[in-house]
Amino acid sequence: QSVLxxxxxxxxxxxxxxxxxxxxxxxxxGKNYVSWYQQLPGxxxxxxxYDNTKRPSxxxxxxxxxxxxxxxxLGITGLQxxxxxxxxxxxxxxxxxxxxxxxGTKLTVL
Amino acid sequence: EVQLVQxxxxxxKPGESLRISCKASGYRLSSHWIAWVRQMPGKGLEWMGIxxxxxxxxxxxxxxxxxxxxxxDKSITTAYLQWxxxxxxxxxxxxxxRATAVAGTSSWYMDVWGRxxxxxxxx
Numbered sequence: 001q002s003v004l005x006x007x008x009x010x011x012x013x014x015x016x017x018x019x020x021x022x023x024x025x026x027x028x029x030g031k032n033y034v035s036w037y038q039q040l041p042g043x044x045x046x047x048x049x050y051d052n053t054k055r056p057s058x059x060x061x062x063x064x065x066x067x068x069x070x071x072x073x074l075g076i077t078g079l080q081x082x083x084x085x086x087x088x089x090x091x092x093x094x095x096x097x098x099x100x101x102x103x104g105t106k107l108t109v110l
Numbered sequence: 111e112v113q114l115v116q117x118x119x120x121x122x123k124p125g126e127s128l129r130i131s132c133k134a135s136g137y138r139l140s141s142h143w144i145a146w147v148r149q150m151p152g153k154g155l156e157w158m159g160i161x162x163x164x165x166x167x168x169x170x171x172x173x174x175x176x177x178x179x180x181x182x183d184k185s186i187t188t189a190y191l192q193w194x195x196x197x198x199x200x201x202x203x204x205x206x207x208r209a210t211a212v213a214g215t216s217s218w219y220m221d222v223w224g225r226x227x228x229x230x231x232x233x
Contacts, residue, residue, distance in 0.1 A: 033217035045223055050221070090219070092216040
């Protein structure tokens with residue numbers, strides 16, 4: 001059971017928008033920055049979002065991050081077949097003194 | 111090109127020791143933290159710990175403290191993850207990643223990842 005809660009799966013049609021939520025608490029998301037990672041099938045994770053909202057160089061602006069209170073959200077617009085992947089949120093937990101990840105969300109592009 | 115090149119797949123027996131490596135290129139290894147992340151078959155990501163190769167400052171996740179050893183040799187821009195006695199439950203993919211701390215906070219993010227080293231532990 002992950003400390004950060006993500007929906008196990010989400011789906012949407014090509015071209016549509018999808019959001020993936022990451023719910024935590026005051027000891028993690030509430031006080032720290034959130035990052036998001038994309039893991040395409042059979043590959044290593046890739047950083048999509050850091051510092052809650054920032055995109056690394058090379059990440060298209062179709063990907064966005066936000067945070068409010070003890071929850072964070074990853075948004076993906078203009079869905080493409082190549083976006084099918086597992087998505088993970090991550091942050092620091094002050095109580096656990098540990099970097100923690102959500103359980104992951106599998107995105108299916110219908 | 112900034113990259114982390116990890117050592118190859120391993121098949122080991124329970125009780126055996128193992129050290130896997132992660133070689134950095136395209137940037138100064140000693141000026142960035144390196145994290146190790148475990149992914150068990152069909153499961154999510156688990157942060158194991160980090161090391162600052164310049165002075166070998168090492169911090170472990172409480173879940174992995176005492177179970178593994180993280181080290182680095184900055185002269186050859188390589189970080190290591192090692193076990194003294196493997197268990198079947200160590201079967202997983204292990205990733206190294208360049209880790210950056212958000213200034214003034216305890217937050218981290220991993221911006222460059224190796225391709226992973228799969229480890230199978232079976233009798």
